[in-house]
Amino acid sequence: MTLRHLEIFLAVAETGNMRKAAEQLYISQPTVSGAIREMEEEYDVLLFERLNQRLFITPEGRQLTIYARELLSLFHEMEYTLRHSSDHAILRIGATLTVGTCVLPEILRQLEEEKHIPTSVQVENTRTIVQRLAEGALDIGFVEGEVHHPDLVVLPVMADSLTAVCAHAAPPMTLAELCQTYPLLMREKGSGTREMTDRILAEKGISCDIRWECSNTQTLLQAAESGLGVTIISRLLAADALAAGRLFEIPLTDCKLSRTLRLVWHKNKFQGDSFLAFCHLCRQYAAACHQEIVKG
Incomplete structure (x- = not known):
């Protein structure tokens, strides 16, 4: 199997x-069908089922998409690095939204202006960031949600x-009283x-009236205002x-809504100078805000 086979498969x-x-x-359609057939024959596996002239990817095919994306991403990263060896990749x-809005701008300013490291940023919810890290489409994530993935x-x-x-x-008031008194304006699932x-x-065991679901935090704040x-x-x-004074905090008497912001990356990710510099600046920012997580 070649990288071209993987590109065709994807x-x-x-x-x-x-x-x-x-x-x-x-390329021609026979070239595509021939490449898929070669892969299936080489590994004695069915990647797609043909039903009523339609293609349906098999569980084995779905698993291969994960490896294919990661391999191709690493290959393109290698090509870029070799072609621009005098520059930072x-x-x-x-x-995630909280990090991208409140934390990341200052870190990226230092990374680009002081360390001269170019970056590209995708702001999404935790579920999407985890998926893209697992697929090799991102180098590192900075998220606010829980992460449970064997490869990260x-x-x-x-x-x-x-x-x-x-x-x-x-x-x-208690959280139950809050939910009984007000409709909730909530972030989206994920x-x-x-x-x-x-x-x-x-x-x-609290039920609530979820009036809004929205991925835009500014929209939620304006709705609350x-x-x-x-x-x-x-x-x-x-x-x-x-x-x-546009918004007022409601103290909750029965729960503390504290959480942790986390750096996340693939376990096989090469940790180059740019990667390590970003991690260092994130820890430095947390320490400056007196919000650093100190490991025991």
């Missing part, structure tokens, strides 16, 4: 159609906390904030609105 897996894969790669960073290394870096905020001052909130609600409900959000994200 094109078929992503388009679900050999003709479309051929058009995408500017671009560090591909994935960040997780390094706790910085403490963070969630807070419940609304448009008017409110007395301290985000670290939503995962933590859902877990605590489930542990306490407009009096549409309460949003549970990182204190980092709410800091400006709280300081300006």
Whole structure:
């Protein structure tokens, strides 16, 4: 099997159609079908099922897509590094919304202006960042959610906390009282904030009225400012609105919504100078904010 076989396989897996894969790669359809057949015969495995003139990827095929993406990503990274050996390779960073909005800008400024390391950034929820790290589409992630993946290394870096905020001052109350009193404005499923909130609600057996679900934190803050409900959000994200008096914190008497921001990378990831410099700056930033996670 060659890298070209993997490129053809991925094109078929992503388009679900050999003709479309051929058009995408500017090759003939017989070349595509021949490459898939060679792979299946070489490893005595079925990668696609042909049913009613349609292709359906098999479990073995889905597993191969993970390896194929990682191998091709490493190959393209190697090519780029060799062709630009006098320059820093671009560090591909994935960040969740809280990190991307409140933490990453200053770290990236130092990385690019002081260390002269170019970066590209994708801001997504934790679930998406984990998936792209596992596929080799990102070099490192900085996330707020829990990560449980056998191929990823997780390094706790910085403490963070969630807070419940609304448009008017409110007395301290329990989480159950909060949910009985206000509709909730929530992050989407897959985000670290939503995962933590859902877990605590489930542990306490609390049901709630989820009025909004949104991936945009500024939208949630504006909705809360407009009096549409309460949003549970990182204190980092709410800091400006709280300081300006546009939002008010509701103290919760029966739970502490603290969490950890984590660096995450693939266990087989090569840790070059750019990678290590980024990790160092993240730890340095956390220490400067007095939010560093100190390992015992």
